Amino acid sequence: MFRNQYDQDVTTWSPQGRIFQIEYAMEAVKQGSAAVGLKSGEHAVLATIKRAPSDLSSYQRKIFKIDDHMGIAISGLTADGRILCRYMRNECLNHRFVYDSPMPLGRLVRQVADKAQLGTQRSWKRPYGVGLIVAGHDESGPHIFYNCPSGNYYDYKAFAMGARSQAAKTYLERQFETFAAASLDDLVKHALHALQASLQDGELTEKNCSVAVVGGDMPFTLLEDDSLAPYIAAIKEEEPAAAAGMEAEGAAAEGDAAAGEGGAAGEGEQQQEQQGGGGGDDGGEAPMEQ
Amino acid sequence: MLHRPTSHSAAIGPGPVPSLANPGPALEQQPRHAPQAPSCGSEAFCVDPQALSSSHPRQHTQYPYVTGTSVLGITFKDGVLLACDTLGAYGSTKRYKSFDRLRKVNDVCMVGASGELSDFQYIMRLLEELSDDDFCMDDGHHLKPAEVHSYLTRVLYNRRNKMDPLWNSLVVGGFHSGKPFLGTVGMIGTSYTDAHLATGFGNHLARPLMREKHHPDMSEEEAVALMHECLKVCYYRDKNSINKFQLAKVTKDGVSISEPFALETNWGFKLFQNPAANAVGTW
Numbered sequence A: 001m002f003r004n005q006y007d008q009d010v011t012t013w014s015p016q017g018r019i020f021q022i023e024y025a026m027e028a029v030k031q032g033s034a035a036v037g038l039k040s041g042e043h044a045v046l047a048t049i050k051r052a053p054s055d056l057s058s059y060q061r062k063i064f065k066i067d068d069h070m071g072i073a074i075s076g077l078t079a080d081g082r083i084l085c086r087y088m089r090n091e092c093l094n095h096r097f098v099y100d101s102p103m104p105l106g107r108l109v110r111q112v113a114d115k116a117q118l119g120t121q122r123s124w125k126r127p128y129g130v131g132l133i134v135a136g137h138d139e140s141g142p143h144i145f146y147n148c149p150s151g152n153y154y155d156y157k158a159f160a161m162g163a164r165s166q167a168a169k170t171y172l173e174r175q176f177e178t179f180a181a182a183s184l185d186d187l188v189k190h191a192l193h194a195l196q197a198s199l200q201d202g203e204l205t206e207k208n209c210s211v212a213v214v215g216g217d218m219p220f221t222l223l224e225d226d227s228l229a230p231y232i233a234a235i236k237e238e239e240p241a242a243a244a245g246m247e248a249e250g251a252a253a254e255g256d257a258a259a260g261e262g263g264a265a266g267e268g269e270q271q272q273e274q275q276g277g278g279g280g281d282d283g284g285e286a287p288m289e290q
Numbered sequence B: 001m002l003h004r005p006t007s008h009s010a011a012i013g014p015g016p017v018p019s020l021a022n023p024g025p026a027l028e029q030q031p032r033h034a035p036q037a038p039s040c041g042s043e044a045f046c047v048d049p050q051a052l053s054s055s056h057p058r059q060h061t062q063y064p065y066v067t068g069t070s071v072l073g074i075t076f077k078d079g080v081l082l083a084c085d086t087l088g089a090y091g092s093t094k095r096y097k098s099f100d101r102l103r104k105v106n107d108v109c110m111v112g113a114s115g116e117l118s119d120f121q122y123i124m125r126l127l128e129e130l131s132d133d134d135f136c137m138d139d140g141h142h143l144k145p146a147e148v149h150s151y152l153t154r155v156l157y158n159r160r161n162k163m164d165p166l167w168n169s170l171v172v173g174g175f176h177s178g179k180p181f182l183g184t185v186g187m188i189g190t191s192y193t194d195a196h197l198a199t200g201f202g203n204h205l206a207r208p209l210m211r212e213k214h215h216p217d218m219s220e221e222e223a224v225a226l227m228h229e230c231l232k233v234c235y236y237r238d239k240n241s242i243n244k245f246q247l248a249k250v251t252k253d254g255v256s257i258s259e260p261f262a263l264e265t266n267w268g269f270k271l272f273q274n275p276a277a278n279a280v281g282t283w
Helices: A020-031 A078-099 A105-118 A165-178 A184-198 A225-263 A265-280 B049-053 B117-137 B145-161 B207-213 B220-237
Strands: A035-039 A043-049 A063-067 A070-076 A130-138 A141-147 A153-156 A158-161 A209-215 A218-223 B066-068 B071-076 B079-085 B088-090 B093-096 B102-106 B109-116 B168-176 B179-185 B191-193 B196-198 B245-251 B254-257
Touching (some): A043 A070, A078 A105, A165 A184, B079 B109, B117 B145, B145 B179, B145 B191, B220 B245
Parallel strands (some): B168 B245
Antiparallel strands (some): A035 A158, A141 A153, B088 B093, B245 B254
């Protein structure tokens, strides 16, 4: 009756040493639209593709400000993301009230990860179905963290998650060495290029994406619509020049990536399958909208 | 198996409650944390469950017993100096003569206390717990002097709101990112920062001297000399002080607290000869 007899419960191990419910929760992140985070020596940037469930609706927000010095991009279950967002805002406010200073990013990310871990070890709970990219700036400089539904958290130079994010990752992997010294404008452009790569068909417009920037000299700022338009225009201008080169490169990159994943045993195949499934599902059928 | 109540009472100790000891309502577990309470450090803000359950409010914490007198603090060019004597006075009895009233919080910060010394020990326990947490996190973050100052302000103000104040005036001294920090917190949560500070009697005796002689870019030697002078004046006029002082310094190199020392005094001043002459009606 069941395809897999070990995936009914978060507290059940499979004989191979896996917990399928956690892996399924991680798949939920891939159903959401793509989000990218990257940092230079001074700034951190978030960029997301927004989806609208129908032509009549507005685009769903994917970037949330947590405090003046940090914000998150979410992918997966929006409802879970908003709960975590509220928790993080609360913690930051408490920290400001008690210590009169902004909360260190690493500390908050760790608390969120601890919270997520509880959902993976209690029979009456479920893991969160959302991935968070946390971008911010504190005493030790700019940071990009990724919070996974499994309760893991990672410190990144640049990261992408969500549907077709492999293309964005490939772009980031090719470019990340230039990020450390990049200016804020360049960083935003890199973020948009990465997004463009994971936007399979369709144009990147100021309507369907949003960007946020934060640094030591500036509070967390959301760029949308009119304030984002100049950046979109700028990468559109660069495109014709780069297009020829990029296309050839892109094809090669995809070949590389596929080879790499194939080498990584069955897991990689499954990933690709799932991504393919995610690509087909544009509509608003599931509660899993983002 | 029968459920046996478990005690976390300091009086009975941990573990199952012996059948003879009848745990009153005070033993019943209070929810430790409200849903929105901060995930650490909230103990400082909690009401003592015993204070809620007994029929009379507890009163022995409402007035200080063993007290310390003034703490002085000044900033100088590359750091902060704090100084005070080492007396823990029981009323006007000089009961404990080597009590360290200047304590290190971490490498960039220290605290000095006047007022009830047991409350100060409790406050230091709170700060040590925070420092231990920082150490355990192992991420390089530690409390900055301004954060310690803000935290203590919150703790003291919360306790006064519960009508159970921590009976202290605290001075926080620190040095971080190239800047000295000096701030004070009163027992009801009043707080401010300044280039030079004193608590209690020192506000009247030492501050005038500091206002006259202090300038922000003074050298360490000048600052120490000014501090000695202030300590001496406080010792001359404050009967609850002794001639055994400690001087603590925070600079970029960290916190150092001196061994106790005495200052040379001279009681032969003319105005000391017949103190009653200037105060008609005394003897």
